[in-house]
Amino acid sequence: MRIRELWAEGWRNLEPLKLVPGERLSVLFGDNGQGKTNVLEAAYYLAALRSFRTTHAEDLIRRGAPEARARLRAEVEHRGLQRRFEIELGPTGRRARLDGKSVRGTAAALGAVSVVLFVPEDLLLSRAAPAARRRFLDLAIFNVERGYYEEASAFQKVLRSRNALLRQGSSAPALLDTYDEELARTGARVVMRRRALVAALEPRFAGHFRQLHGDLAVSLTYRSDPDVEAAGDEAAVERALDRGLADRRALDVRRRFTGFGPQVDDLEIGFLGTLARSQASQGQLRSLMLALKLAELTHVEARLGDPPVLLLDDVPSELDPLRRSLLFDVIAKLDCQTLISVTEREIVPALSGRRDFLVRAGTVVADPEAA
Template structure:
């Protein structure tokens, strides 16, 4: 069993209802969802992914696909789009009313229980969502920066102070790079930024190394089940500097030494060439880097295994079952892999949303609700 019986005793987050007005292709819809499994199906281009994105936006207050707020507003509709919904957590019993509006001018307004949150990023961490979309194959095959951001986002969900560490590191990095770009940088003058980068960077790298270790407890078994292969999978972290150990003090000393030793190179390049912002995180299958050797199917399977491992971390550390969004998940899976996936989802105590072009492709055997999408209209 991928999700142990003990996970049924920890809190479950549920989107109970959702109203959409002028959201993407939807003029007006009001829906209520099943607490466990929801199937959204229909032909391509009808609005399935848009509905999943609406669930995501209700919980995270921002689009899923990295677009501006103005692109959320339906073409030909009003000048603003509106999402309203009810999110429940079963233990302790908690009901939250959420409203998110987007302007065609690019503005956004969020209200939670009738009040505007002081810190949207922090408030969004109350509503954990794990999502898998076809484009996320890039987590395996794309640039290292994508994986750094993804792993940092997981850490922020588990350790909220990590978000401030990332902001502080980026600020110090910009200042150091500006000093280097001025052409007047000296080793004594840059020492202040080196010390700050070493201190903050050590905290970031320490948490990343811990996360990779925790991910690797889960991802191998999950990939073997999904991928149907004998070769295992793992995440690999490579620092851009030599380290003598993984403890915070050791990492801080290593970063500071690397910055000092690289000063001459950095003054010529006029930017900082070493540090957490240049570290590499790779996903590997059978010891080989997915970015170089994995097929599309292998990359898709290893990213799905990574997402499932992420859920296990939320269960283990935060004692929560996040909402799981899966877009077009079964299109590239054969019968054996599809059965493994839906057996796993049957074990999962949290709420799941799955899209597919055909309801018959979904092998879920538990109670659920179906939503058929056609031209931006929903039929249950």
């Protein structure tokens, strides 16, 4: 996939932006606080319909602008097909349009643009809370499984209802029975999707890691409750979830929240037969996380039949030269279009199809030497 043009108006601190990215590589450089990440955030928002920095739409809309409204647009090319995707954010909510036609609902609007985002926090994922690793898995699945957004939302919705009921101190058995059944059904879907992703990522992850550190045993495991793990197919997972919810109901009622199910699962990153976070060195952990992100990237590429657009926010500066060069090797081989933000553009290697952009006070200037 290629973004041919990225357009933003009323977005963060950006002056009206019309960016024509390089065929392969766009390097957004400039001092701190100038708007580099804001440009990547606009591209990410078009793909994910969310920001990676805030959950409040007001944060995204330019402060003090006469019109409290932000508009984004991307012209993208995917397998020879050119499409235009637009989003408008305003006081009355969000509107999306694909090729001029209104798109209703988040699920339908996802996927017009495909990106893989890599931010410095990703390098710390093995030591983050389990919720961050579950989010990593879910976001990676949204990229390749069109139905997953609705499946995951359905699960979250039942979970919220059940927790709301428990919070009131209620133990209404009939209602809880209904919730449990729904939770087991939607939860089994979530577990199966995440398992499938982890199985697809593991060999890629091991391969990328080998390139960095030689032949050390690494693994990726999707961790659930032991009874759920023992269940082989979706129907069996559903039964195990249902049973687990029933067994722990008294505990849930006492603690007033749902403590069992995929919302407490984890992605286990294994290194030399134990947990990476308790065994690997700092440098090895960074390599593991780099390998994991590269696995996500190559997986999306394989599944879409076309590499996604890669967004690297400040990541090259966080890597040492060896890891940085592996990252750029993979990018070069994959032929993916990449947008990078850095303060020092010298650390990004030359690649044909590179274009540089100077970002200063919300203004983006292409090919600053020529200007």
